[in-house]
Amino acid sequence: MILSWRCLSGENYEMELEREQQLEWIEAQKIEISADLVAAAKQQLKFLQAVDRNRWLYDGPALQRAIYRYSACWLPLLAKHCESEVSEGPLVVPLDCEWIWHCHRLNPVRYKSDCVEFYGRILDNFNVVSSLQGSCKKQTEEIWNTLFLDEPYEFDWKRASSEDISEKFSGIEKQIKYDLISAVKRQSPFFYQVSRPHMNNNIFLEEAVARYKGFLHLIKRNQESSMRRFCVPTYDIDLMWHTHQLHPVAYCKDLKKELGRVLEHDDKDSDRTKGKKLDTGFFVTTKQWEETFGTRYWRAGAMYRGSAPTPVTDFPFFPDSLSKEATTTHQFQNIIQLPEMxxxxxxxxxxxxxxxxxxxxxxxxxxxxxxxxxxxxxxxxxxxxxxxxxxxxxxxxxxxxxxxxxxxxxxxxxxxxxxxxxxxxxxxxxxxxxxxxxxxxxxxxxxxxxxxxxxxxxxxxxxxxxxxxxxxxxxxAPYVLRMVQYPCTKSTCFFPLPVMVEHAKNWRHVIDETQAEVISLQIRELTEAKKKQNCTSRKQVIGITKCGETHTLAEFTGTFWLLMDSQWCLQHQEKASENGDLLELIGSRMVKVYPGRKLEYEPKPCEKQRNEDDFMTLVEFSAENPYGKALALLDLRSGCIKATEEWLVLPGLIAAFILSDNLKKKGHISFNVNGKNRKEINDIIEKVDAKQDHGTNMTLPVGTKVDYVDLAAGNEMNPENAVKSSGCGGCGAGCGDIVNSGGCGSGCGGGCGGGCGGGCGSMFKSAGCGSGCGSGCGTMVSDNDGACGNAGVNGPKTPLYTEAVGA
Structure with a gap:
């Protein structure tokens, strides 16, 4: 491809090489894509979030019912609509059918062949809108209910979990033979990899579209050179690849124009082990990208995040059904000033x-x-x-x-x-x-x-x-606050909470990330006069702001602590709930407190082992996050609180301050709101539970080093596990390091390759998303393990092969 200037050397060679690489990038950007990928990617992210709030769609009887409804109802209705529009407005696809349709389309070759076999054409998404967009689905519902008398448009949760549909499946004349259950399970982990806020940013998405075109260009170059390589995308590229495939007619037309064929996206290859297909594929993709375009293939925010955290519950909570009496006020939040970072x-x-x-x-x-x-x-x-x-x-x-x-x-x-x-x-x-x-x-x-x-x-x-x-x-940035005792030295400044409680008459000072004092806290006994008026011993948590104002933040009534004018109540209970939570806030917001580090705070394998009894995680349940979202982490040993929401900082500090004293006693603790007692809270929960019967079950070459700095402490972590495994796709299970293995995981391309399903290597030691397409092989960096070599490092020791993957 680059022959005319091979005889050049030194600075002239570098300039000519750079010019050639720029021309390659310009050529890549000429690839035409019929769909508006930025807008469609944003819609896809919203849809994946909605599916993740309905995890019954990931497995179990409800998934099987959704597949039946998709095969027996949605596809026939869509076929009629493609032949001649059956409604004046767009069709609104039910959420369960849309999820199965989504996973089916992410195997574009199989989807095309199934559609042509059963309906004589590719069933496209033209004039079809998501259930999240369809403000008026009445017309679609009427048509559906007319055509399918035994299957209502709205998904029936009780029916899905109780009815055996095996006979109905056998009676479907046009039954999809593709294993949709396996396809769903391979795609289920993808949302976690693309769920962070930057994935929804226009600049990030526009750059992702350009990189997706570069990815297709590599495949095209491999095809023109008759090279078989396994190309593995990073997650920004794979998000665009998925989005393109969700427009099946446009995808087939665009790819046939550029490649002469429909590019496969096989997501079945899930092994990210060093030296395996995904691992070596990402090495080669990285090497080819950097040699072709002269820019880095890795991308911040687009590498593999690791496996999704272990859920704290298998069943969703829907606090919308709870009492609306309690509201979160900002009266107390205003007494402390927190830096916005x-x-x-x-x-x-x-x-x-x-x-x-x-x-x-x-x-x-x-x-x-x-x-x-x-x-x-x-x-x-x-x-x-x-x-x-x-x-x-x-x-x-x-x-x-x-x-x-x-x-x-x-x-x-x-x-x-x-x-x-x-x-x-x-x-x-x-x-x-x-x-x-x-x-x-x-x-x-x-x-x-x-x-x-x-x-x-x-x-x-x-x-x-x-x-x-x-x-x-x-x-x-999260709010990171620490309790210290003055005067302090470097070794004694982070006081353990048990020590704080033992010396309750001493003030504990709360400092922020800049070491500025935010508030001082003290537990004090009420005066003797007040004690005589009340038969029980009483205590208070007093706070003094840096302006000198004094506030009573919590009061002990003899059986429980009332926080912030009774907005919250910290109360003993005899045993933890079935879900393992110790504390709970119920009202307009529901917050449960779990022992140990949970969800986003779940300890990483590379971290120094700590006693999980030192930690508590505050998890909020809402309509947006029915399976829980971690809001704060309390480190009881160091007196540190890390919180993502400002409204939770002060009550979290108060709880952390008094929690170790309460935990010395037998039993557990529970949060209530507005003075509600335990029985009232249990009654509310039972009513909610009765309504919830629908719940169902940078990869580079070998030898690459990756460093990572911990968010709060700035400490180096073990490079072997730090930014583990990169990439995108539907990567399913165990992936290696973000910069040590790879991307995500589906396949496409020449021999069409493997994909993601399970794991991919590390971001820089093995592949990106795990999708392969195009061509490729070998590893990419410098170790003595053989590989394709990079910049003159160890050359290839194995034959090249061509495939592509995705997730």
Whole structure:
């Protein structure tokens, strides 16, 4: 493909190579896509969220019933509508049928063949709207109920869980032979991978469309060269791939025009183990992408997140049915002032250097840091240089979206004593985050930064450092507060709560991420006069703000604590609930408190082991999150609270302050609202339960190093597990490292390959999303394990093969 300038060398070669890569990218962007992928991707994300709120669609009798309704009712109705519109307005597809239809279309070759076999044409989504969009579905419901007398338009939950439909399935004349149950199970994990806020951002999605075109371009180039490679997308690319397939007629037309065939998306390959198909496929895709386009394939926010957290309940809670009497007020929230902070996820790689005098070279590496204090990222981090070390190292961290990244090029050379090694700083350069994020204009870029030489470092030409960086959009940072006792030292400043309670007369001071004091708390006994008026011993939690105002935040009545003027009640109960929660807030909001770290706070394998009794997780249940959303984590040992919602910070602090004292006693604790007692709360829950009978059951080459900085503490985590397994797709089960294995997982392409279902390797040690398409093989980076090699690193030791995957 690039022959005319092979004889060039040095700077001219680099310029010609860069020009050729730019032309390849321009050519890729000429690929025509008939659908508006950005708007459709946003709609898809809303739909996947709605399905995730109805997890009975993932498995069990309700799923089987949904498949029956899809095969026996929706497809025949859609076929009639495609022949001649059966309604004046668009058809509104029921949610259960839409989910099965969604999964069926994500195997485009099979969907096309099934439609042609049974209905003589591809059944498209033209003039069909989602149940989430259909404001008026009455007309569709009337047509449905006329055609299918025994199957109402609205899904009947009781019927789904009790009726045996095996006979009805056998009686369907046109029955889809595709294993839709397996397809659903492979696609169910996909939403977790694409559910973060940046996935819904226009700039992120527009860049994802451009990268999807680049992905298709690689497949096209492989096909033109008769190369069989297994191409694996990252999750931003795979989201667009899915979105394109959900428009079946447009997908078939567009892909036939570009490739001469319908690109397969087989999501059955789920093994992300090192050296397996997905792992090596992501290596090769990364290598081919970077050689073809000259830009990094990895992308912040688009790599594999790991498996979805273990749910705290198998059955949804619908607090909309609860009492509306209690409302969350901001009266008490106003007594503390919390800093508003943003943070971004960053991926960074140092690619190369140039114009370094030979006598200065030695062993080169880079230190980088923020040029100003950062609540989430501090200290110097070391990273290798790809062109020098032949080892691809992508650093992942989180920081505030302000200031600059300062890079320091360091040369390490043997000393004259041949015992120690002397290091020397050659030059420094900086990269401003505001260039990308103030305002958000682009989320990735690569630059040659000119180094400012330090004293004693000279070079005939300006020294340069090639840096690649990628960001997610800035999002609100969690509130991280700690209780300390003054005077304190570095070793004693984070006081354990049991110690706080034992010394209850001493004030405990709450500080934020900037070390500024927010409020001081104390548990004090009521005066003797008040004790005589009340037969029981009484205590209060007193808070003094930094302005000197004093507030009574909680009062102990003898059997329970009333918090914030009785908005909440902290009360003993004899045993935990069936779902394992210890505490509970019921009213306009329902918050349950679970022992240990749950959901998003679930401990990672790479973390240092801690006693889970030190932690409690506050989980809110709502119509948006009927299976629970983690709002705060209480670390009872360090006196730390991490909260995602501002309204929960103060009650969380109060609860954390008094909780260890209560936990010393036998039994458990429960939250109530507005003074409701335990019996009243249980009565409400039983009424709700009675209405809930419908509930049913960056991958790069081998040797890649990935670093990750913990959000709250800024500590390095184990690179082997930190950003584990990358990519996208329907990746199902156990995936490796985000930067050590791969993407997501479905397949398409030449021999059409495997996919995601289960796991993919690591983000940089094996594949991306696990979808394969196009061509490819081998691993991508530098280790002695063989692979395709990168930038002159170990060359291929196995034959190339061509396939593609997705999720």
């Amino acid at each position: 943003k943070l971004v996820e960053v991926l960074l790689e140092v690619i190369g250097v140039k114009n370094i005098a030979e006598e200065l070279k030695g062993s080169l590496f880079v230190f980088f840091r923020k040029t100003q204090p950062d609540a989430f990222f501090n200290g110097n981090r070391k990273v290798t240089i790809l062109s020098e070390s032949r080892e691809k190292q992508v650093v992942a961290f989180q920081c505030e979206p302000t200031g600059k990244l300062l890079f320091e090029l360091v040369s390490l050379s043997p000393s004259n004593l041949l015992v120690t090694r002397a290091s020397k700083t050659l030059g420094t350069a900086s990269l401003s985050l505001s260039e990308f994020l103030d305002p958000v204009s682009k989320l990735a870029g690569e630059k040659w930064l000119e180094l400012t030489p330090v004293s004693g470092s000279t070079s005939p030409k300006p020294m340069n450092l090639h840096v690649a960086v990628s960001f997610t959009i800035p999002t609100p």
